[in-house]
Amino acid sequence: MASEDSWKPSGIVTLLSDFGLSDNYVGQVKGVILTLAPEARLVDLTHGVPPQDVLEGSFQLATAWEAFPPGTVHLAVVDPGVGTERRAVAWLAAGHCFVMPDNGLGTLVFQQQPPELAILLDREEFFRRPVSRTFHGRDLFAPIAARLVSGYPLDALGTRIDPHSLVRLDVEPVRRVGNRTTGPVVSIDHFGNCRTLIRPEHLPSPPERVVVRCGAARIRGIVPAFGAVPPGRTLAVFGSHGGLEIAVREGNAARAWEISRGTPVEVIAEG
Amino acid sequence: MASEDSWKPSGIVTLLSDFGLSDNYVGQVKGVILTLAPEARLVDLTHGVPPQDVLEGSFQLATAWEAFPPGTVHLAVVDPGVGTERRAVAWLAAGHCFVMPDNGLGTLVFQQQPPELAILLDREEFFRRPVSRTFHGRDLFAPIAARLVSGYPLDALGTRIDPHSLVRLDVEPVRRVGNRTTGPVVSIDHFGNCRTLIRPEHLPSPPERVVVRCGAARIRGIVPAFGAVPPGRTLAVFGSHGGLEIAVREGNAARAWEISRGTPVEVIAEG
Amino acid sequence: MASEDSWKPSGIVTLLSDFGLSDNYVGQVKGVILTLAPEARLVDLTHGVPPQDVLEGSFQLATAWEAFPPGTVHLAVVDPGVGTERRAVAWLAAGHCFVMPDNGLGTLVFQQQPPELAILLDREEFFRRPVSRTFHGRDLFAPIAARLVSGYPLDALGTRIDPHSLVRLDVEPVRRVGNRTTGPVVSIDHFGNCRTLIRPEHLPSPPERVVVRCGAARIRGIVPAFGAVPPGRTLAVFGSHGGLEIAVREGNAARAWEISRGTPVEVIAEG
Numbered sequence: 001m002a003s004e005d006s007w008k009p010s011g012i013v014t015l016l017s018d019f020g021l022s023d024n025y026v027g028q029v030k031g032v033i034l035t036l037a038p039e040a041r042l043v044d045l046t047h048g049v050p051p052q053d054v055l056e057g058s059f060q061l062a063t064a065w066e067a068f069p070p071g072t073v074h075l076a077v078v079d080p081g082v083g084t085e086r087r088a089v090a091w092l093a094a095g096h097c098f099v100m101p102d103n104g105l106g107t108l109v110f111q112q113q114p115p116e117l118a119i120l121l122d123r124e125e126f127f128r129r130p131v132s133r134t135f136h137g138r139d140l141f142a143p144i145a146a147r148l149v150s151g152y153p154l155d156a157l158g159t160r161i162d163p164h165s166l167v168r169l170d171v172e173p174v175r176r177v178g179n180r181t182t183g184p185v186v187s188i189d190h191f192g193n194c195r196t197l198i199r200p201e202h203l204p205s206p207p208e209r210v211v212v213r214c215g216a217a218r219i220r221g222i223v224p225a226f227g228a229v230p231p232g233r234t235l236a237v238f239g240s241h242g243g244l245e246i247a248v249r250e251g252n253a254a255r256a257w258e259i260s261r262g263t264p265v266e267v268i269a270e271g
Numbered sequence: 272m273a274s275e276d277s278w279k280p281s282g283i284v285t286l287l288s289d290f291g292l293s294d295n296y297v298g299q300v301k302g303v304i305l306t307l308a309p310e311a312r313l314v315d316l317t318h319g320v321p322p323q324d325v326l327e328g329s330f331q332l333a334t335a336w337e338a339f340p341p342g343t344v345h346l347a348v349v350d351p352g353v354g355t356e357r358r359a360v361a362w363l364a365a366g367h368c369f370v371m372p373d374n375g376l377g378t379l380v381f382q383q384q385p386p387e388l389a390i391l392l393d394r395e396e397f398f399r400r401p402v403s404r405t406f407h408g409r410d411l412f413a414p415i416a417a418r419l420v421s422g423y424p425l426d427a428l429g430t431r432i433d434p435h436s437l438v439r440l441d442v443e444p445v446r447r448v449g450n451r452t453t454g455p456v457v458s459i460d461h462f463g464n465c466r467t468l469i470r471p472e473h474l475p476s477p478p479e480r481v482v483v484r485c486g487a488a489r490i491r492g493i494v495p496a497f498g499a500v501p502p503g504r505t506l507a508v509f510g511s512h513g514g515l516e517i518a519v520r521e522g523n524a525a526r527a528w529e530i531s532r533g534t535p536v537e538v539i540a541e542g
Numbered sequence: 543m544a545s546e547d548s549w550k551p552s553g554i555v556t557l558l559s560d561f562g563l564s565d566n567y568v569g570q571v572k573g574v575i576l577t578l579a580p581e582a583r584l585v586d587l588t589h590g591v592p593p594q595d596v597l598e599g600s601f602q603l604a605t606a607w608e609a610f611p612p613g614t615v616h617l618a619v620v621d622p623g624v625g626t627e628r629r630a631v632a633w634l635a636a637g638h639c640f641v642m643p644d645n646g647l648g649t650l651v652f653q654q655q656p657p658e659l660a661i662l663l664d665r666e667e668f669f670r671r672p673v674s675r676t677f678h679g680r681d682l683f684a685p686i687a688a689r690l691v692s693g694y695p696l697d698a699l700g701t702r703i704d705p706h707s708l709v710r711l712d713v714e715p716v717r718r719v720g721n722r723t724t725g726p727v728v729s730i731d732h733f734g735n736c737r738t739l740i741r742p743e744h745l746p747s748p749p750e751r752v753v754v755r756c757g758a759a760r761i762r763g764i765v766p767a768f769g770a771v772p773p774g775r776t777l778a779v780f781g782s783h784g785g786l787e788i789a790v791r792e793g794n795a796a797r798a799w800e801i802s803r804g805t806p807v808e809v810i811a812e813g
Contacts, residue, residue: 012576014569021292021563023460024335025511027285027316031338034283034312038340041576042314043584045569064566067573067680069580083496133495135511138338189565200672224675225625240567240677292563294731295606296782298556298587302609305554305583309611313585354767401742404766406782409609 005117005153007097010071012041013149016061017077017137018049025135029075029142032128036146043068052080054104055169055261059187061098062108062197063241070095075145076105077137088140090154091118091163097154099145101136104169108186108197111173118166119158126157172264179204179269184262185214185246192252194259198244198267205269212236213266214246215259220270276388276424278368281342284308284420287316287332288348288408289323296406300346300413303399307417314339316347323351325375326440326532330458332369333379333468334512341366346416347376348408359411361425362389362434368425370416372407375440379457379468382444389437390429397428443535450475450540455533456485456517463523465530469515469538476540483507484537485517486530491541547659547695549639552613554583555691558603559619559679560591567677571617571684574670578688585610587618594622596646597711597803601729603640604650604739605783612637617687618647619679630682632696633660633705639696641687643678646711650728650739653715660708661700668699714806721746721811726804727756727788734794736801740786740809747811754778755808756788757801762812 013033019025026047033040045064049057057078065074079086079101087102093113098106099121106115121144124131128139144157174183174197181202187195194214203210207222219236222244229235231250234257239245244265247253254260284304290296297318304311316335320328328349336345350357350372358373364384369377370392377386392415395402399410415428445454445468452473458466465485474481478493490507493515500506502521505528510516515536518524525531555575561567568589575582587606591599599620607616621628621643629644635655640648641663648657663686666673670681686699716725716739723744729737736756745752749764764778764786771777773792776799781787786807789795796802 011580012573014573016566021315021317022319023512024287024316024331027314027335028338030314031283031285031335031340031343034314035338035340038282038312041580043569043572043576044563045566046563048564060566064569064573067570067577069573069577072573081498084498132511132513133509134497138511226676227623227626238675240674240680241565242674292586292588293590294783295558295587295602298585298606299609301585302554302556302606302611302614305585306609306611309553309583352769355769403782403784404780405768409782 005155007092007148007153008071009073009149009151010069011039011149012043012068013073013075013145014043014045014068015075016045016049016057017047018051018053018057019047019137021047025137028138032138032142033146036143037150040146040149049078052078054078054080055171056187057105058108058169061105062112065096065109068096072096073145073148074098075141076100077141078105079103079136082136083133088121088136089118089161089166090121090144090148090158091115091166092154097148099141099148102167104167106166107169107171110166110168111197115163115166117154118161118163119154120161121158123158174198174202176202176204181267182264184264185259186261188254188261192248192254193239194246194253195239195241196244196265198265199242200238203267209270211268211270212246213268215257215263217246217253217257219246276426278363278419278424279342280344280420280422281340282310282420283312283314283339284344284346284416285314285316285335285339286346287320287328288318289320289328290318290408292318296408299409303409303413304417307414308421311417311420320349323349325349325351326442327458328376329379329440332376333383336367336380339367343367344416344419345369346412347371348412349376350374350407353407354404359392359407360389360432360437361392361415361419361429362386362437363425368419370412370419373438375438377437378440378442381437381439382468386434386437388425389432389434390425391432392429394429445469445473447473447475452538453535455535456530457532459525459532463519463525464510465517465524466510466512467515467536469536470513471509474538480541482539482541483515483517484539486528486534488517488524488528490517547697549634549690549695550613551615551691551693552611553581553691554585554610555615555617555687556585556587556610557617558587558591558599559589560593560595560599561589561679563589567679570680574680574684575688578685579692582688582691591620594620596620596622597713598729599647600650600711603647604654607638607651610638614638615687615690616640617683618642619683620647621645621678624678625675630663630678631660631703631708632663632686632690632700633657633708634696639690641683641690644709646709648708649711649713652708652710653739657705657708659696660703660705661696662703663700665700716740716744718744718746723809724806726806727801728803730796730803734790734796735781736788736795737781737783738786738807740807741784742780745809751812753810753812754788755810757799757805759788759795759799761788
């Protein structure tokens with residue numbers, strides 16, 4: 001807990017939510033931020049997280065934040081517990097600042113980069129009044145993000161808490177033991193592609209010389225691109241999200257191989 | 272009509288339309304604005320208003336504009352009458368400037384905040400030439416919004432008209448008489464949640480001590496959040512849009528209770 | 543090839559892709575650009591191009607770029623050949639700079655404005671490392687766009703190639719011969735409206751005095767707006783994209799008249 005609060009903003013705030021784009025919620029959040037921080041640069045990560053799907057939110061956040069410079073504020077709101085006792089928090093990792101409900105939304109980022117410093121957002125004088133019971137994205141998280149991008153130190157906005165106390169979802173991390181790397185499917189897109197956080201540096205041997213197992217599927221070798229196999233064939237590939245993906249070209253891998261979120265993936269060095 | 276044109280831009284332009292995001296229309300509007308006002312900050316409210324649904328556009332505008340600072344330009348285009356005789360207008364309310372076709376799109380904002388000053392956009396020298404018959408968002412409204420955010424006074428861009436002459440849709444306003452508050456359902460989202468503009472300050476008694484009636488539904492008390500009732504139960508709650516909402520948790524209130532837009536909602540102080 | 547590289551950025555980067563908005567891909571591309579060019583203004587044209595539909599991408603680009611000021615960088619990624627031998631290129635036309643895979647995505651812009659100068663993006667020192675095999679939008683094109691909007695000359699970022707060597711799709715251009723103008727349907731929207739690039743200035747006679755033929759449809763006169771005909775009637779109109787469009791009011795013209803992409807449209811001056 002001796003971590004220093006040496007926060008230096010880049011001027012960018014990213015936004016991630018399950019608000020969708022049919023209603024004006026994202027616009028309202030941006031209005032509140034720009035009212036307090038007129039110079040902030042706002043970038044949407046996605047607002048298409050399925051309603052209240054905290055794990056998918058965590059996946060979208062974990063696969064995007066590193067494309068931004070240190071000093072970026074990441075405002076993430078997938079918040080089924082809004083209006084209940086769940087905590088509102090902000091935390092630092094690798095020079096980035098994350099603002100969110102403390103419900104596990106940070107889980108997959110924590111696996112990449114442990115949080116160095118965390119605060120409870122308990123200073124109501126920084127909230128937008130009155131605070132809606134259902135829209136903390138606008139009334140609580142947006143004003144905090146605005147202050148952070150304006151250069152307020154985290155310590156000015158809340159009370160230090162132990163970063164280890166931040167809520168984590170029960171998701172197996174990627175692990176390599178000898179000639180075997182494992183990690184679960186963490187996201188399935190609407191094409192049925194099954195996505196993990198296993199990266200090239202986790203592999204036990206070169207991508208051509210592994211066997212990948214997931215659900216009922218057994219795949220020899222990781223190909224460089226979808227185009228490397230004929231339509232209908234199952235493949236393993238490093239997807240655009242950066243991690244290993246199990247797919248069927250022009251098909252649905254999740255359905256074909258009975259894969260769901262949490263299904264373990266094994267990558268084994270061949271013979 | 273003695274209102275002063277004391278317009279001071281915040282630098283922000285919000286955009287609302289029924290253009291959707293599959294085509295490049297929103298991008299074109301932004302290109303025209305940034306050509307004329309390179310420093311403008313552009314924020315989308317939503318472009319998912321159902322095609323030509325002026326009332327839903329008005330709802331989305333009325334529930335978002337107050338999240339922005341005074342001096343914001345709100346460019347709203349839901350324009351079934353484009354290319355006909357309908358007027359193009361700009362008007363001021365509470366230090367915000369609204370630019371739109373004069374077809375009722377301002378209706379629900381007017382109920383919150385009467386327009387103080389209005390102009391007819393009749394100065395063709397400010398339009399983008401040639402003016403398309405079908406895309407005034409780009410050719411007429413965007414250049415006007417760009418001038419407004421650049422600091423042009425309204426009077427420079429058109430001719431004063433009586434703010435009372437602006438077109439209003441026939442929507443009952445929220446009214447409180449004695450122990451009874453009434454207001455219509457003005458928007459139904461795709462979950463079947465039925466949204467009104469009745470706000471906490473309109474209630475005849477504390478939220479726990481009211482009865483809400485809408486269509487065939489009769490609900491005792493307004494709960495603080497969806498989570499307060501079990502799945503399948505009908506509830507009344509102040510929604511994220513700021514107003515009272517009739518919903519069925521994990522269900523469709525509009526269908527269950529035969530509610531449609533315009534259905535009156537009554538909130539009555541209990542016994 | 544003696545063209546001068548007199549590139550002067552406007553500060554704006556537009557983005558067009560088939561990435562959709564459910565995943566964080568667009569956000570990642572923006573993060574990379576803002577890391578390198580913190581002052582860039584980013585504007586989405588659309589990310590709703592159907593997956594890998596290069597011609598529709600070309601249509602969306604060709605109908606939007608002219609709404610932006612000269613000096614704008616247009617980053618367009620519809621890239622079925624990513625990870626294969628297809629070239630990555632940047633080229634100048636009318637003072638705008640286009641950055642894209644060399645797969646025909648520029649086709650319909652070339653028909654409006656021949657490219658004056660083109661470079662092959664072959665300087666790996668400008669790429670983001672490591673370069674993903676499937677996401678050149680983020681790792682190759684975004685860093686180049688960031689340098690261009692920061693003022694790097696094109697020649698610093700790659701090797702000159704003959705602009706005539708840029709890949710073109712086989713799409714008939716708009717042609718006028720005597721009293722007859724022809725051009726193909728290049729895009730069909732989800733309402734079944736059939737869109738061409740035939741503009742008012744291409745017509746052989748005034749819009750009221752032409753006959754339009756497309757598929758099984760034969761239409762007398764071009765009307766100023768959809769509202770000019772009753773529901774169910776087939777019409778020809780200059781659409782919001784700027785070109786001639788064949789539509790059925792409240793119906794589906796493509797289905798009704800057996801029109802598909804590539805179907806020729808003829809506009810003939812009447813007797």
